[in-house]
Amino acid sequence: MQAKMxxxxxxxxxxxxxxxxxxxxxxxxxxxxxxRTSGGKLFMAVVYMLAxxxxxxINDLLNRASxxxxxxxxxxxxxxxxxxSHMSPLSWPAMERPALCHTSVLPTPNDKEQTLQVSESALMxxxxxxxxxxxxxxxxxxxxxxxxxxxxxxxxxxxxxxxQDYSKRLGDGLDILSGKMGPEAQVVSILPYHGGxxxxxxxxxxxxxxxxxxxxxxxxxxxIDSFLKVLRCRAAKMQPELC
Amino acid sequence: xxxAEGVIILWWLLFFTLHAxxxxxxxxxxxxxxxxxxxxxxxxxxxWEPGSDGGLPTTYHLYYRKESxxxxxxxxxxxxxxxxxxxxxxxxxxxxxxxxxxxxATNARGSTFSDPVEIDVVYIVKPNPPEKVTVNVSWxxxxxxxxxxxxxxxxxxxxxxxxxxIYELRIKLEGEDKWEEHPAxxxxxxxxYSLQSGGTYLVQVRCRPDHGFWSxxxxxTYFKVPDYFPQERSIWIIIMIFSVFxxxxxxxxxxxxxxxxxxxxxxxxxxxxxxxxxxxxxKSGKSRDAxxxxxxxxxxxxxxxxxxxxxxxxxVYIPEEQGLMLEEGKDLHDGSLKSKSYTSDSDSGRxxxxxHALLVDKSEEEKEVGxxxxxxxxxxxxxxxxxxxxxxxxxxxYSHANVGSPDVSCEKVxxxxxxxxxxxxxxxxxxxxxDSPEMAKQHCLSDSLFPPSPLSSPFAPPGHKEVLGSxxxxxxxxxxxxxxxxxxxxxxxxxxxxxxxxxxxxxxxGVPADLQLPPVRSTxxxxxxxxxxxxxxxxxxxxxxxxxxxxxxxxxxxxxxLKGVNNDxxxxxxxxxxxxxxxxxxxxxDQESSGLTDSGYTTSTAQKSTAYIPxxxxxxxxxxxxxxxxxxxxxxxxx
Numbered sequence: 001m002q003a004k005m006x007x008x009x010x011x012x013x014x015x016x017x018x019x020x021x022x023x024x025x026x027x028x029x030x031x032x033x034x035x036r037t038s039g040g041k042l043f044m045a046v047v048y049m050l051a052x053x054x055x056x057x058i059n060d061l062l063n064r065a066s067x068x069x070x071x072x073x074x075x076x077x078x079x080x081x082x083x084x085s086h087m088s089p090l091s092w093p094a095m096e097r098p099a100l101c102h103t104s105v106l107p108t109p110n111d112k113e114q115t116l117q118v119s120e121s122a123l124m125x126x127x128x129x130x131x132x133x134x135x136x137x138x139x140x141x142x143x144x145x146x147x148x149x150x151x152x153x154x155x156x157x158x159x160x161x162x163x164q165d166y167s168k169r170l171g172d173g174l175d176i177l178s179g180k181m182g183p184e185a186q187v188v189s190i191l192p193y194h195g196g197x198x199x200x201x202x203x204x205x206x207x208x209x210x211x212x213x214x215x216x217x218x219x220x221x222x223x224i225d226s227f228l229k230v231l232r233c234r235a236a237k238m239q240p241e242l243c
Numbered sequence: 244x245x246x247a248e249g250v251i252i253l254w255w256l257l258f259f260t261l262h263a264x265x266x267x268x269x270x271x272x273x274x275x276x277x278x279x280x281x282x283x284x285x286x287x288x289x290x291w292e293p294g295s296d297g298g299l300p301t302t303y304h305l306y307y308r309k310e311s312x313x314x315x316x317x318x319x320x321x322x323x324x325x326x327x328x329x330x331x332x333x334x335x336x337x338x339x340x341x342x343x344x345x346x347x348a349t350n351a352r353g354s355t356f357s358d359p360v361e362i363d364v365v366y367i368v369k370p371n372p373p374e375k376v377t378v379n380v381s382w383x384x385x386x387x388x389x390x391x392x393x394x395x396x397x398x399x400x401x402x403x404x405x406x407x408x409i410y411e412l413r414i415k416l417e418g419e420d421k422w423e424e425h426p427a428x429x430x431x432x433x434x435x436y437s438l439q440s441g442g443t444y445l446v447q448v449r450c451r452p453d454h455g456f457w458s459x460x461x462x463x464t465y466f467k468v469p470d471y472f473p474q475e476r477s478i479w480i481i482i483m484i485f486s487v488f489x490x491x492x493x494x495x496x497x498x499x500x501x502x503x504x505x506x507x508x509x510x511x512x513x514x515x516x517x518x519x520x521x522x523x524x525x526k527s528g529k530s531r532d533a534x535x536x537x538x539x540x541x542x543x544x545x546x547x548x549x550x551x552x553x554x555x556x557x558x559v560y561i562p563e564e565q566g567l568m569l570e571e572g573k574d575l576h577d578g579s580l581k582s583k584s585y586t587s588d589s590d591s592g593r594x595x596x597x598x599h600a601l602l603v604d605k606s607e608e609e610k611e612v613g614x615x616x617x618x619x620x621x622x623x624x625x626x627x628x629x630x631x632x633x634x635x636x637x638x639x640x641y642s643h644a645n646v647g648s649p650d651v652s653c654e655k656v657x658x659x660x661x662x663x664x665x666x667x668x669x670x671x672x673x674x675x676x677x678d679s680p681e682m683a684k685q686h687c688l689s690d691s692l693f694p695p696s697p698l699s700s701p702f703a704p705p706g707h708k709e710v711l712g713s714x715x716x717x718x719x720x721x722x723x724x725x726x727x728x729x730x731x732x733x734x735x736x737x738x739x740x741x742x743x744x745x746x747x748x749x750x751x752x753g754v755p756a757d758l759q760l761p762p763v764r765s766t767x768x769x770x771x772x773x774x775x776x777x778x779x780x781x782x783x784x785x786x787x788x789x790x791x792x793x794x795x796x797x798x799x800x801x802x803x804x805l806k807g808v809n810n811d812x813x814x815x816x817x818x819x820x821x822x823x824x825x826x827x828x829x830x831x832x833d834q835e836s837s838g839l840t841d842s843g844y845t846t847s848t849a850q851k852s853t854a855y856i857p858x859x860x861x862x863x864x865x866x867x868x869x870x871x872x873x874x875x876x877x878x879x880x881x882x
Contacts, residue, residue: 070453070454073454074454077454100311104311108339110337110338110339110340111285111333111336111337111338112284112285112333112338112400112403112405115405116403116405219339219363219365222339222365222454223339225453225454226365226405229404229407229453230403230404230405231404232404233402233403233404234403234404243401243402243403243404243407
């Protein structure tokens with residue numbers, strides 16, 4: 001019940017947000033239209049376009065977003081497997097006490113109950129924060145991938161570049177998506193990466209750090225994917241077969 | 244001593260006991276964690292494999308450490324999941340956190356630690372198999388279709404989106420080995436078509452999370468496909484019935500029209516269409532009898548006077564250089580004419596006709612005619628042309644064209660030479676021979692040469708006499724020029740022997756009888772029978788109508804007898820109506836000698852109606868074949 005009320009409020013907020021935004025757009029459009037000879041007609045056309053634009057359902061957008069995140073996760077899983085492929089377990093440098101991922105500072109739900117209790121906007125905020133947090137580390141990873149002392153470094157390098165693309169695309173999509181959600185969705189926590197721009201000096205440390213970063217990324221991408229799918233199911237009231 | 248021995252024995256006992264303990268008891272073997280699985284991302288279970296127990300009762304403990312803390316916890320539940328397992332319930336399960344799990348085997352001797360295993364719950368999800376697999380049969384236009392539906396495993400929470408499952412089913416006929424697998428995506432039902440009617444199938448379903456492991460296959464669900472009649476067959480049956488029906492109709496139609504069809508497909512071989520020819524006789528093999536009817540009873544004519552039968556050919560040929568060949572009357576029956584004609588250049592009459600090219604095109608003919616006429620020593624036509632005016636020229640051209648050699652005429656012209664040769668020999672042989680058709684050809688030539696239009700006047704050069712039926716004559720001889728025949732000034736009448744103008748040979752007994760006029764057109768031929776001593780050309784009108792059953796005669800001919808030449812130098816021809824029967828046997832009748840005018844006109848004793856041929860009228864359009872004057876060419880008032 002509460003959730004539903006909250007949802008209703010959120011929708012109202014979203015609607016208001018949308019309204020304000022569309023109003024602004026309309027003003028601009030009207031000014032532009034009026035400046036032209038066929039201002040009236042153009043105005044109507046613009047309004048119609050906006051109306052149709054508004055009609056894109058959220059669940060559809062969420063569906064697409066979850067598909068993107070699914071792909072990203074699959075790619076990261078493949079990367080970790082590639083990294084571990086040519087290394088025998090014995091020669092794998094044992095990690096000292098594994099450091100925490102730089103994104104662990106962000107409080108995320110750790111089980112199902114917790115996750116389901118989080119609001120949609122909060123979930124979206126989490127997702128966006130996590131995604132944003134990996135922008136920089138991915139750059140570092142891609143910079144060092146080509147010089148990684150690993151036989152499959154070229155393959156890894158390519159995949160990291162793909163990962164960057166996916167990440168960016170998903171980020172852009174989520175920006176649009178969050179615009180249709182509550183104001184909480186607009187909050188993006190900044191999670192700085194303090195690991196430094198290099199991976200280490202010796203072979204082992206390089207590999208170690210690379211592996212560590214990748215594993216952190218894999219986990220975070222799984223989180224993103226899970227959250228988006230939860231959001232998708234929540235929004236897909238009309239399509240119960242999805243969930 | 245005894246004490247020492249006792250101590251030694253004791254020591255020995257201790258030693259042995261100790262030794263015995265050492266060999267049978269040892270540390271437990273190293274256990275190994277085989278796998279950990281979570282069915283719904285909320286709980287998970289780990290299993291281990293114990294090592295050797297070392298001979299002593301060994302206990303196993305599982306300890307785990309979470310990622311973020313150093314606290315070591317022991318497995319909360321060793322029993323739920325069975326032996327050598329540890330079940331982590333919801334409270335103890337955290338996701339997105341690494342678990343460091345170790346199993347310790349402990350016995351009296353000590354403990355052995357297993358290798359640690361680092362796991363994250365979200366990566367070890369393996370759901371339970373789907374449940375409640377049901378099969379529903381639905382009918383769609385008498386086609387059965389099966390709908391397999393199932394439920395997700397009970398524990399997996401797909402409704403909230405916590406776990407996303409992807410399904411797959413497989414089906415096979417009972418008794419077969421190979422399964423048919425179908426991915427079903429995220430849907431919980433699947434339609435199957437194209438099943439054997441009456442077959443029993445097995446179906447199984449399994450699922451996996453979006454990032455996880457496949458579940459086990461569900462239990463087989465048996466279902467039987469109901470018997471159904473494939474609708475395809477019914478359609479085929481209807482089609483077959485229709486086709487049989489149509490086939491029957493076709494057969495009936497063919498039967499009804501079998502006769503006409505026979506005629507179309509196998510046209511009857513035309514039998515001989517010879518009048519008086521009896522096919523049956525031929526079939527019976529009596530060729531003699533069969534052909535007997537063809538032989539004219541009149542032939543060889545025995546009753547009549549040879550003189551009467553003799554058809555003397557009047558060859559009129561007036562080459563330019565040679566001048567007018569035909570003198571008054573004399574020329575006509577002058578054998579010299581013939582000779583002259585013979586002596587004429589080879590092209591005369593014959594040459595042009597012989598050339599095949601002439602047969603091809605009329606235009607060519609015209610050209611050639613012109614040429615030939617030129618070649619032929621200035622045929623009279625050419626001569627005619629010059630003095631004549633243009634309209635006459637046109638007509639002449641036309642006639643020339645005809646001369647040139649209309650197809651038929653060519654043939655006839657060709658035959659002319661053959662005709663003449665025997666004539667020179669004064670033999671009637673050729674007449675019997677199949678030259679008759681040739682002669683007929685000649686006749687034809689003459690016929691075609693002159694169209695039935697009134698050419699008389701144009702062809703009447705002043706001062707020239709026309710020769711009736713001189714078409715052929717003219718063209719063939721090249722001296723069809725009427726005036727050539729009778730260079731009588733002021734007289735427009737010419738005796739024009741038609742193409743096959745038989746040169747009247749006095750004393751020669753040609754057999755004009757068989758000189759049939761070519762049946763090219765319905766023309767009337769006047770055959771010159773002979774030229775008697777009186778310089779009279781005996782003309783017989785050849786009827787051109789009935790020609791059936793007339794061997795050698797191309798067409799029924801009506802022979803008209805030349806009755807006589809009147810005072811005006813006109814030819815009086817008898818118009819004889821020949822009956823069909825008569826024609827059938829090609830009667831050569833009405834061969835009556837006719838008197839010849841001294842002016843070269845042939846006259847014949849007219850017995851019937853005479854066709855008066857005014858001198859003014861040119862018989863140019865006649866077709867003279869074999870010396871027959873084609874009276875049809877005449878535009879004559881019939882007296």
